[in-house]
Amino acid sequence: MIEMIEFGILEGVIALLGVVIGIIFGALPGMTATMAIAIFLPLTYAYDLTTSVYLLLGLYVGGISGGLVPAILMNIPGTPSSVTTGFDGHPMAMKGEGVRALRIGITASLFGGILSLVVLALFTPVLARLAIKFSAVEKFLIILFAMTVIAALSKGKMTKGIFTGFLGVFISLMGVFPDNQTLRLVPSMFSMELRDGFQLLPVLIGLFAFSQLFQEAEKGMKQTMMHTDILKGDQSKKFSFKDFKGQFINMLRSGSIGTFMGILPGIGGSAASLLAYSQCKTFSKDPEKLGTGAVEGLVASESANNGLTGGALVPLLSLGIPGDSTTAVLIGAFILQGIQVGPLFITQNPVIWNTILFALLIANIFMFIVMFYPIKYIAKIINIPKNKLYPGIVLLCVVGAFSTRSGNMVDVFTLVIFGLVGYIFSKLDLPVTTFLIGFILGRDLEKYFIDSLKGSGGHLSVFFSRPIGLAVWVLILASLAYAFYDNRKHHKETRV
Numbered sequence: 001m002i003e004m005i006e007f008g009i010l011e012g013v014i015a016l017l018g019v020v021i022g023i024i025f026g027a028l029p030g031m032t033a034t035m036a037i038a039i040f041l042p043l044t045y046a047y048d049l050t051t052s053v054y055l056l057l058g059l060y061v062g063g064i065s066g067g068l069v070p071a072i073l074m075n076i077p078g079t080p081s082s083v084t085t086g087f088d089g090h091p092m093a094m095k096g097e098g099v100r101a102l103r104i105g106i107t108a109s110l111f112g113g114i115l116s117l118v119v120l121a122l123f124t125p126v127l128a129r130l131a132i133k134f135s136a137v138e139k140f141l142i143i144l145f146a147m148t149v150i151a152a153l154s155k156g157k158m159t160k161g162i163f164t165g166f167l168g169v170f171i172s173l174m175g176v177f178p179d180n181q182t183l184r185l186v187p188s189m190f191s192m193e194l195r196d197g198f199q200l201l202p203v204l205i206g207l208f209a210f211s212q213l214f215q216e217a218e219k220g221m222k223q224t225m226m227h228t229d230i231l232k233g234d235q236s237k238k239f240s241f242k243d244f245k246g247q248f249i250n251m252l253r254s255g256s257i258g259t260f261m262g263i264l265p266g267i268g269g270s271a272a273s274l275l276a277y278s279q280c281k282t283f284s285k286d287p288e289k290l291g292t293g294a295v296e297g298l299v300a301s302e303s304a305n306n307g308l309t310g311g312a313l314v315p316l317l318s319l320g321i322p323g324d325s326t327t328a329v330l331i332g333a334f335i336l337q338g339i340q341v342g343p344l345f346i347t348q349n350p351v352i353w354n355t356i357l358f359a360l361l362i363a364n365i366f367m368f369i370v371m372f373y374p375i376k377y378i379a380k381i382i383n384i385p386k387n388k389l390y391p392g393i394v395l396l397c398v399v400g401a402f403s404t405r406s407g408n409m410v411d412v413f414t415l416v417i418f419g420l421v422g423y424i425f426s427k428l429d430l431p432v433t434t435f436l437i438g439f440i441l442g443r444d445l446e447k448y449f450i451d452s453l454k455g456s457g458g459h460l461s462v463f464f465s466r467p468i469g470l471a472v473w474v475l476i477l478a479s480l481a482y483a484f485y486d487n488r489k490h491h492k493e494t495r496v
Contacts, residue, residue, distance in 0.1 A: 007358060011054045014047075015359060018058020019366040025059070026066020028396050032079050032201065033063020034326045037333075044333050049352060054359045056333055060326055061113060061309055061363035065371065068105040068302055073098055076209045076393075080200060081305035083208075083436065084277040084297070091293035099376055103239040104295060105302040106371045108251060112303035113364035115255035116262065116310025121357050124314050124346070136451035137462055141472040143271065143445050147437065148278065148479040158487045161434040164425070168438025171198065173446060193410045202401035202414040203439060207432050209397050210419025213390060215426060243295055250280055250296050251303045258304035262311025274437060276304030282482055288489075310360060317345050317353070 018040075025036035036059045044052035067079030072089035085105060092101035147165070174185040175197030186194045244251070254276035261272035280300035281287045290297040316327045334341050339349060346353045401415040402408070425432050456462035463469060 007355075007362075011051055011359075012362070014051055015054040015058045015362050016366050016370075018055040019062040019363055019370055022059040022062020022064075023066035023069075023367070023371060024062075026063040026079050026082075027069040032326075033060050036063050037326060037330065041333060049334070049339060050355050052333055053352070053355055054362070056330060057356065057359045058363045058366065060330070061306075061360065061367050062370075063326070064306055064309055065106070065109045065113075065367045067305070068109065069102065072101045072105060072298075074212075076212065077204065079305075080204055080440070081273050081308065082301070083204075083433065084273045084301040085305075087277065087291050087301070087433075088294045088297035089301075091291070092298070095293055097293070100239045100243070101298060102375045103372060104243055104298055106368060106375065107241075107244070108299045108302035109306040110364055110368045111251050112255040112258055112306035113309055113360070113367070115252070115303075116259040116307045117357065117360045117364065118310075119256075119259045120310035120313055120360070124318055134468070135466070136448045136455065137466055138468050138472065140445065140448035140452055141463065141469050141476070143441050143448065145275070145472055145476050145479065147441055147445065148476055148483065157429070157431060158483070160429070161431050164430050164432070164435040165438040168435040168440075169442035169445065170438075172439045172442030174198065178447070179450065197443075198414050198418075198439075199411055200440065202411040203418045204436065205397045205401060206415045206418030206420075207422040207436055209393065210415055211422025211426065211432070213394065214419055214423040216390065244299070247296060247299050250283075250299055253279060253283070254300040254303035255307035258307025259311035261304075262308040263314045271441060272308050273301045273304045274440075276300045278479060282479060287482075306364075313356070313360075317341055317356070 021040070022033055022036050026033060037056055040055065040059060044055065047055070064079060064081060067077060067082030068085045068089065070076045071082040071086040072093050075086045075090040077083045077086060089101045089105060092098070170185070174194060176182065176195055177184050183191055183195065257276040257279065258272040261275065277290075277297060277300050280296055281290050284290060284294075284296060286294070312327045316330065331341060339345070339352065397415060398412055401411045421435075422432050425435070452462055453460075464473070
């Protein structure tokens, strides 16, 4: 295999450059790995396919990993897949353990990335055939299972959580109904602007970044430093690999969830990290600690979203179907080089196939080296004065939203609208996260539900007639049972 890998100084430099740029894009609110690949895709004209692979996969891995930096330090997810990273990472940072949290996340990211690479290398044909067997029924049930996270994460506010979750589903359905091209849930005066509904990226940035900016604006900027106590707090708890004691099963489970969710086309990193976090809470010995700065929650999120990187390449390289939005952009790179991805890709392009595996390995190693050791300096981003940092964040958020659909101002207005929504939610004590979960999963939930009914002639029994589906139902019921138990337990503790 080594003889079939093209790697030299140029490829190494290109891979490192791709990782660094990807980390920057992932760490800046409003920027994503998808955006980084899309911007740098034209550069691949100047290189052959093997060199381009190192650049693009470096951007991919770096972009996914970089999202943990703002999620932990500022509670602003750098990428959609890092939403759950802030659940425990940011509380750790607020306790003065920011550097420790970052290094735990980086190490978990490396584990998830390597695990997904091993799965990609050893089980691509088998897993691709398994993914083919997943009908709309199984996909619907898996998304329904992910929706149970809404109940699990409501933390004593289940009624509010379910309300905002289904409000998110409702908002996600705005736009054209795919089956008959009929516009729904949209006022006639906005029929053209909202024909495709609200885009995820500006909604995400609005809910988590712009809403926080509104809250800071309300408080005023009398303090010159942003979260100064994060670095000046108790630094006695430093990173140690002992932090991962007892976390191997958690990393393995979460990384496997991320990899498997990546294999299923269209599910995406957001659902993967949410599902992994939910399972972490289900199997945790101290589930009440999750969300307060628990190492296991941070490990689960980062293992899952980096596990997605290799998993999403399985359907891309085996079936020609992108596993997520980022790999959809990667198809363009192959097309530019005259390579057709699909069932015959591996047998017809063994050198490229082996190069992809090696490039993923190198990208994950570079990601770890670039982020792990100088992370103290990266963490100092929080020392930037608010009056200098926030205007830059606003600019990046607006640019990121504006670039979502190649310069559509509707996405900028979406950013501001959902910034206000997040701000209002904070005033009413409504959970923003459950709204986002519903918004992310709503369209796919509807799509696979309708597809399942079409295939069964409208009979609901189809959801209970397949063995894999029945297994998923067991998981759904177990997750809901735990959520109700946890909610009642929280209320009893509150009364006491």
